[in-house]
Amino acid sequence: MHPRARRRGPAASRALAGSIVAVTLVIGAASGLTVMQMRRSAWEQVGRVSQNLLEAVEHMVDRNIEFYDLSLQAVVDGLQNPAIDESPPELRQLALFDRAATANGLGAILALDPQGQAFVDSTNAVPRALAFPEADFFLAHKQRGDVGLYIGKPFRMAPDGRWVIPLSRRLTYADGAFAGVVMGTIDIGYFNGLFARLSIGDQSRIAFFRDSGELLVRSPPIERMIGEDLSSLAHFRRFFEHRSGQFVAPGHPDGVEALFTYCRVGRHPLVATAVVPTEVITALWRPKAIAIAVLVAILCGGMIGLTLRLQRxxxxxxxxxxxxxxxxxxxARLAHTDGLTGLPNRRHFDEAFARAQEQARGPMPRRATFSLVLLDADRFKLYNDTYGHLAGDEVLRAIARVLQRQIRGPEETACRIGGEEFAVLLPGASSAEAVARAERIRLAVARLLIPHAGNEGGGITVSLGVAEAGPGESGGACFAATDAALYEAKRLGRNRVVARLGGAESARVA
Known part of the structure; x- marks a missing residue:
């Protein structure tokens, strides 16, 4: 079989396997893109929810601070009104703290003198003995006159020890000199109650803190962290890169990686933040991604397994x-080959002879003549009777080797056509050329020097007949003429070539 035909099967199977592997890779890539899209969607969803929640927190805190600031400003304005200052204590309480008394979550409002001692108390007509001379809010107003509303560090408020956030404003005399501070407090528990209704997950948290780093509120609350300075954290400065934004960093105090969403609270020096651990976000998409990956792996593995089996x-x-x-x-080769000599057999000769006839009858200029040589081992039956059939078979093989050496091209054919008879078909050769080739064959057989006691000369010889197919002559006529020439060679004494030349017979004797 032609080598190209041999390669066609494996090449086709490899092409099929390559196509299925390519399809498998496409499915895997599409699944990977789907998983990536699921991950991106989960992050976007959590980021969007965190931003919406933080906007609600920022609005809530800012509104409450503004509301409490109105109460503080009312007290500042009232203390600067001589009519209210000279009123009886009960009437002054009503005038100064009427609006503040309705504020949910607002603690006591105190007016402190220049030494930090309370001289007006929203809870009692007679002020409690409270003093805050070292508090950060008191020192800030004492040192500067342009502070405005000041949100101080959280502290525990006597007598119950509740954590509160102080909001304060400066009091001044008519000449602008420092006259003290009006201070109100917001209960941290009030914010915890508000934030508890705004949940983004069991492991998530909401907090806000001052620009200087002190934590004011955290939900869910951890009391030991209230007032803790967060400015030393590696990611703290990122809260001030923009007015709002998001980033991923280790959380505090657990160190778990989390998505931080932050924004500034109104115009105040406060930052609000929502923190969601990344493992919570991962839990939104990873189980589905694993299920898809397992399914695709099974599908692709099955396809590859079937592909390998199909390829095999x-x-x-x-x-x-x-x-x-x-x-x-x-x-087919055996059907056209003589089993003893290895030469083509009579069937092959008949087919080759028919093709030569077709070419000889073709149109002119492609018409091709041919010559035929028939040869026969002389006195071969006597040789077999004398030396045995095995020796006779070796003689036939030796003659076949001589003929094979005399063949000069793929169109020339030497065949064993029966018994000790052989034929040589020479397309394109004239009768004279065929005679010369026949003579060389005769001499080559004689030079084998195979002993034959019953033959003239004492060795194996052959007789040969030659004929050229004439124009319009049938193949049967050519074969008959060649056969007749062969018998004439035997009649004339064997070991010679007889050719039919132009319808007459002439002999060449060795």
Missing amino acids: ELERRSRAEARALDANRDL
């Missing part, structure tokens, strides 16, 4: 077909 089957069939074709080719 195709290759097995290809090999079987190749073996069958080789066997058919061998059978």
Whole structure:
């Protein structure tokens, strides 16, 4: 079988396997893109929810601070009104703290003198003995006159020890000198109650803190962290890169990686933040991604397994077909080959002779003549009777080797056509050329020097007949003429070449 035909089967199976592997890779890539999209969607969803929640927190805190600031400003304005200052204590309480008394979550409002001692108390007509001379809010107003509303560090308020956030404003005399501070407090528990209704997950948290780093509120609350300075954290400065934004960093105090969403609270020196651990976000998409990955892996593995099995089957069939074709080719060769000499047999000769006839009858300028040589081992029956059939078979093989050496091209054919008779077909050769070739064959057989006691000269010889197919002559006539020339060579004494030349016979004797 032609090598290209042998390669066709494996090449086809490899192409099929490559196509299925390519499809598998496309499915895997599409699944990977789907998983990536799921991950991106989960992050976007959590980021969007965190931003919406933080906007609600920022609005809530800013509104409450503004509301409390109105109460503080009312007290500042009232203390600067001589009519209210000179009123009886009960009437002054009503005038100064009427609006503040309705504020949910607002603690006591105190007016402190220049030494930090309370001289007006929203809870009692007689002020409690409270003093804050070292508090950060008191020192800030004492040192500067342009502070405005000041949000101080959280502290525990006597007598119950509740954590509160102080909000304060400066009091001044008519000449602008420092006259003290009006201070109100917001209960941290009030913010915890508000934030508890705004949940973004069990492991998530909401907090806000001062620009200087002190934590004011955290939900869910951890009391030991209230007032803790966060400015030393590696990611703290990122809260001030923009007015709002998001980033991923280790959380505090657990160190768990989390998505931070932050924004500034109104015009105040406060930052609000919502923190969601990344493992919470991962839990939104990873189980589905794992299920998809397992399903795709099973699908792709099955496809690859079936592909390999199919490829092996195709290759097995290809090999079987190749073996069958080789066997058919061998059978065809055997059907056209003489088993003893290895030369083409009578069937092959008949086919080659028919082709030569077709070419000889073709149109002119492609018409091709041919010559035929028939040869026969002289007195071969006597040789077999004398030396045995095995020796006779060796003689036939030796003659066949001589003929094979005399063949000069793929169109020339030497065949064993029966018994000790051989034929040589010479397309394109004239009668004279065929006679010369026949003479060389005769001499080559004689030079083998195979003993034959019953033959003239004491050795194996052959007789040969030659004829050229004439124009319009049938193949049967040419063969008959060549056969007649062969018998004439035997009649004239054997070991010679007799050719039919132009319808007459002439002999060349060795």
